[in-house]
Amino acid sequence: MPVAALIVAAGRGLRAGGDGPKQYRLIGGRPVLDHALAPFLAQPAISLIAVVIGAGDETRYDGAVGHIADARLSSPTPGGETRQDSVRLGLEALAEAGFDGSVLVHDAARPFVSAALIGAAIEAIGANGIAAIPALPVTDTIKRIDVAGQIAETPPRDRLVSVQTPQAFRFEALLAAHRAAFSAGLDGFTDDAALMEWAGHPVATFPGEPANLKLTHPEDFIRAGAPAAGNLVVRVGTGYDVHAFTDGDHVWLGGVRIAHDRGVLAHSDGDVALHALTDALLGALAEGDIGTHFPPSDPQWKGAASHRFLSFAAQRVRQRGGRIDFLDLTIVCEAPKVGPHREAIRQAIAVAAGIRVDQVAIKATTSEKMGFTGRREGLAALATATIRLPEQE
Structure with a gap:
């Protein structure tokens, strides 16, 4: 079924401060909207991407x-005047273009959405039919107050969640709901769910991501952006991973599926390149290793796409107010040949890590037919990550 992405970027963002709409402010030298679009553009399952912008924002866009x-x-x-109006108008534009399938509605104010979460949204709408949204457990106690400001109720938080975007829907059903609400004069809905x-x-849920932050207030930009250069210190981490060959017809390297006469023995998809890079970032953060956060004993990671691990580690850097400067990767194997796939691998790594392609280096070598890689028993990867973090006093 075709999948479209509708990015909502029409708001004014007055609470965020600044001289203009928040979706055009810079984080790490790039506009927020550019950050938000990148992982959708990198998702091959998405056939159409539409952006709704504010009136008069054409030049900014x-x-x-x-x-x-x-x-x-x-x-x-x-x-339109409200988010609800803007989504409806975006849906109408998709309808005029003849689109029919599933649609992911995402707020541009969430620029750190990961490729993994987008993939989960596509999978969820495929499995659950009409509507599916990312949700996170509520950790704070929630109170409901009355008109006088007094506590009226304390609902049990084990049944409460906070929701995020992208939210996934069957296109025809969402468009019909928007049209019905518009005809009824109802415009107070805060999200499409x-x-x-x-x-x-019915609206199903799937796990959201804590790193999928929404930029709303000025302090959100402080947390999301890099502090002044003088307050950052350089950290370097290294990573290493190896997987043995087994029966199969392909291997995953750097987020790219490469045809091969063997597969790899692994709990996840066995991508040694992304595993090594993930460990390099976690090492620079001094936050354990890939097994700490994604233990192979946990069945949810069986067959998991390894770009989810790298995206997680990259988001951890940003959550701590840091930035990734460079990722350097060496792949060691007799086969398959890495050279023909080098640029595709660099692009996939850049998307997963949320950095530019020129911040990713890939090298490939053999072990001169020595050792386990030389005997074609498996393949290995070594990685170095250079990051900057706020200096601790």
């Missing part, structure tokens, strides 16, 4: 994402 040369990114659609609930549709 072109300056932010005009460099993107991807035929799936359509011309922007002007939004609430509108679908009003329309009588």
